[in-house]
Amino acid sequence: MSLIAADHICIRFGAEEVLHDISLKVDPGEIVTILGPNGSGKSTLLRALLGIVPAAEGRITRQPGLKIGYVPQKLMIDRTMPITVRRFLSLPARVTDAAADEALSRTGMAGQGAEQMTTLSGGQLQRVLLARALLGQPQILMLDEPTSGLDQPGEAAFYRLIEEVRRETGAAVLMISHDLHVVMAASDRVICLNGHICCEGTPRVVSTAPEYRALFGLGTQGALALYRHEHDHAHEDGHPHHHHHDPHHGHDHA
Amino acid sequence: MATRTITITILTTATTMLDDFLVRAGLAAIGLSLATGPLGSFVVWRRMAYFGDATAHAAVLGVALALATDLPIGLGTLTVALAMAVTVAGLSARGWAMDTTLGVLAHSALAFGLVAVSFFPSVRTDLSSYLFGDILAVSRGDLALIWLGALAVLALLAWRWQALLTATVSEDLAHAAGIRPDRERLVLVIALALVVAVALKIVGALLIAAMLIIPAAAARSLSRTPEAMAAIAIAIGGLSGLGGLGLSLWQDTPTGPSIIVVAAGLFALSSLRRQV
Numbered sequence: 405m406s407l408i409a410a411d412h413i414c415i416r417f418g419a420e421e422v423l424h425d426i427s428l429k430v431d432p433g434e435i436v437t438i439l440g441p442n443g444s445g446k447s448t449l450l451r452a453l454l455g456i457v458p459a460a461e462g463r464i465t466r467q468p469g470l471k472i473g474y475v476p477q478k479l480m481i482d483r484t485m486p487i488t489v490r491r492f493l494s495l496p497a498r499v500t501d502a503a504a505d506e507a508l509s510r511t512g513m514a515g516q517g518a519e520q521m522t523t524l525s526g527g528q529l530q531r532v533l534l535a536r537a538l539l540g541q542p543q544i545l546m547l548d549e550p551t552s553g554l555d556q557p558g559e560a561a562f563y564r565l566i567e568e569v570r571r572e573t574g575a576a577v578l579m580i581s582h583d584l585h586v587v588m589a590a591s592d593r594v595i596c597l598n599g600h601i602c603c604e605g606t607p608r609v610v611s612t613a614p615e616y617r618a619l620f621g622l623g624t625q626g627a628l629a630l631y632r633h634e635h636d637h638a639h640e641d642g643h644p645h646h647h648h649h650d651p652h653h654g655h656d657h658a
Numbered sequence: 659m660a661t662r663t664i665t666i667t668i669l670t671t672a673t674t675m676l677d678d679f680l681v682r683a684g685l686a687a688i689g690l691s692l693a694t695g696p697l698g699s700f701v702v703w704r705r706m707a708y709f710g711d712a713t714a715h716a717a718v719l720g721v722a723l724a725l726a727t728d729l730p731i732g733l734g735t736l737t738v739a740l741a742m743a744v745t746v747a748g749l750s751a752r753g754w755a756m757d758t759t760l761g762v763l764a765h766s767a768l769a770f771g772l773v774a775v776s777f778f779p780s781v782r783t784d785l786s787s788y789l790f791g792d793i794l795a796v797s798r799g800d801l802a803l804i805w806l807g808a809l810a811v812l813a814l815l816a817w818r819w820q821a822l823l824t825a826t827v828s829e830d831l832a833h834a835a836g837i838r839p840d841r842e843r844l845v846l847v848i849a850l851a852l853v854v855a856v857a858l859k860i861v862g863a864l865l866i867a868a869m870l871i872i873p874a875a876a877a878r879s880l881s882r883t884p885e886a887m888a889a890i891a892i893a894i895g896g897l898s899g900l901g902g903l904g905l906s907l908w909q910d911t912p913t914g915p916s917i918i919v920v921a922a923g924l925f926a927l928s929s930l931r932r933q934v
Contacts, residue, residue: 456833474834481827485703486881496824496835520882546834 406431407470407544407576408453413462415445415452422448424600426462430544435570435577437587439610440597441619446580447477449597450548453578470544473537473575477548479529481521489524489532490517499539507535511565512558526553534562538569545569547579563590676801679794680903686796687899687917689804690860691873693811693853695892698870699877699884700815700846703826707871708757709746712764713850714866716742717858718771721788725778732803736855742767743847751840768863791862791914793903800859807856811849818845823884860899861914868918873898876925894924 409429415422423445430436440446451457453464454474481487493504508514511531524532530553537545545566551559566577567590581587588594588607596602596616603615610616676682701710717735724734742763749759775785787795796804815822822842825832829839857866877890902917909916 451830454830454834456830472834474831476828476830479828479831482703482705484875484878485826485884486878486887487827487884488882491883492827494820495827496820496832496837498820540835 405467406465408466408578409464410449410453410459411463411465413452413459413464415448415457416460421460422599423452426597426601428595428601428604430576430578432543432576433570433574434593435566435591436579436593436595437591438578438580438595438597439582439587439616439619441582444598446582446597447548450546450578450580454546467543471540471542473540473542473545475530475533475537475545475547475550477552477580479533483522485522487521488517489513489519489521492521492532493517493536493539495536497540503539504535507539508532510538511535512561527555527558528553530554534565541573542575544576544578547577549580549582551581566590676798679796680907682796682798682801683793683903683913684900686793686801686804686860687903688896689801689808690853690857690869691892691895691899693808693849693856694869694895695873695877695890696815696888697811697846697849697853698874698895699888699891700822700826701850701867701870702874702878703884704846706846706850707867708760708764709743709750710850710867710870712746712760712767713739713743714854714857714863715764715768715771717854717863717866718788719767719774720771720855721858722771722774722778725775725780731858732855735858736851739854740848740851743851744844747843747847751843771863786912787862788858789862789864790912791858791860791865791917793860793899793913793917794906796859804856804860807852811852811856814845814849818842822846861917865914865918868921869895869898872918872921872925876921876928879928879931894921894928898924 406429410426413426414424426449428436438446438449448457452459454472455464489508490501490504493499493507499507504517505514508517511534513528513531513535516528516532519528521529521532530550534547534550537547547566550566551562554562566579569575570577579587588611591607593604594607594610595604596610596613596619598619602619603610603613605613676685701707716738720735720738721731722734723729723738724731727734746760746763772785775788784792821832821837822845824835824837825839825842832839832842853870854863854866857869861869873895874887874891876894877887880890881887898917898921901920902913905911905920906913906916
């Protein structure tokens with residue numbers, strides 16, 4: 405049984421449809437990465453799976469009692485709240501000092517439990533968020549651009565850690581990224597998203613898919629960041645796909 | 659035999675002490691700060707200051723309602739404060755422009771309340787006691803209600819503490835952990851209405867929000883964890899209550915504002931510490 409599954413969900417913000425007809429599932433022990441350009445609805449999809457954003461259509465099913473370790477992209481703690489890293493790790497479930505120390509040293513934050521959360525750098529904050537997520541002994545880790553605050557060695561170490569966690573605990577991982585190369589190596593399955601699922605499969609299959617190349621401008625300009633979604637890319641048969649060419653539909657033509 | 663005599667003596671002393679209006683006033687101030695310390699901390703963390711104002715100002719309307727219907731004042735203020743708090747919470751969940759909406763609601767509630775109260779000549783004379791509090795006139799019955807209300811708020815917050823704190827740090831993290839942030843917000847709303855009903859007699863409708871925010875803000879620079887901040891806010895609130903009482907007796911100033919003046923002084927002292 406899948407840990408978490410979305411069945412033909414659509415998400416709308418007012419009249420604007422940000423996600424169209426998304427179906428996906430994550431099985432135990434899998435590492436699945438969602439790739440897509442900015443504004444493609446990646447974070448929204450993750451938040452919908454968590455139940456934060458309601459789906460206008462379709463259904464989301466979670467295994468009953470599923471333990472999720474969520475690492476949001478950002479965390480803005482109001483400066484009026486004094487809270488140490490150690491105290492933060494005990495939210496909402498209290499953990500022992502030994503467990504907290506272990507989680508912090510695993511994520512490279514050993515001995516920093518007494519620091520105030522509001523003084524951490526972006527990278528440190530992400531490590532603390534990951535430590536907290538691991539403490540809940542999750543069956544699935546859901547990570548929203550988990551390496552955006554890290555430098556390159558930090559990033560490589562981060563993916564090694566994720567792989568290690570999966571090996572030791574059997575936890576599934578569903579993460580968002582816009583970084584192609586590292587992700588490709590670290591994932592079992594990749595889903596390309598741009599308001600809808602453009603293509604999905606193993607990293608090898610996806611990296612050669614025309615949809616993927618179109619999405620990231622590979623082969624046309626050679627620049628990864630440049631997004632040229634030409635609307636002429638072919639979708640597999642049996643995958644009915646509607647492009648609503650109304651002005652609200654979220655395709656930006658760069 | 660001896661212990662029994664001592665017990666009786668202590669009890670008699672305690673009851674006679676309660677006869678003293680000053681002792682009652684002091685105990686009322688301490689009781690109130692038990693609730694305003696932790697709740698005020700949440701008001702500060704969640705930036706609900708204006709929300710507190712709107713709820714507190716609605717209390718004056720509650721006084722009018724109670725007089726019109728012959729209900730106890732406490733019940734009237736509790737009802738109207740709760741209605742106001744739930745309305746505001748509902749509007750904010752629907753994403754209204756909160757700054758403006760709260761401004762409109764807070765001040766209209768106060769204005770409507772003052773107009774409504776003016777229809778009761780008996781109140782007209784001591785309207786200022788509802789606006790600024792009348793802690794020196796706290797009766798034994800008032801004192802019992804203040805402590806009951808404050809302990810109820812404290813118990814409610816203690817019960818929901820971990821979930822409330824998680825939802826305050828991040829609604830998304832709360833969601834992912836199976837906590838419903840909207841439900842936790844409702845807990846705060848109920849607590850706030852209770853505090854307003856309790857605090858009306860002590861600091862008055864105009865300064866309830868100040869009693870929530872100032873001690874908590876003063877506690878901020880002295881604490882490293884949320885629990886420490888809540889506890890220090892209780893201490894600063896109690897100290898302000900007793901200090902304000904003293905100031906009021908010494909200079910014959912209105913007690914409610916005197917309490918806030920002392921609290922503001924303590925806040926200034928605490929910010930000096932932050933500079934160092």
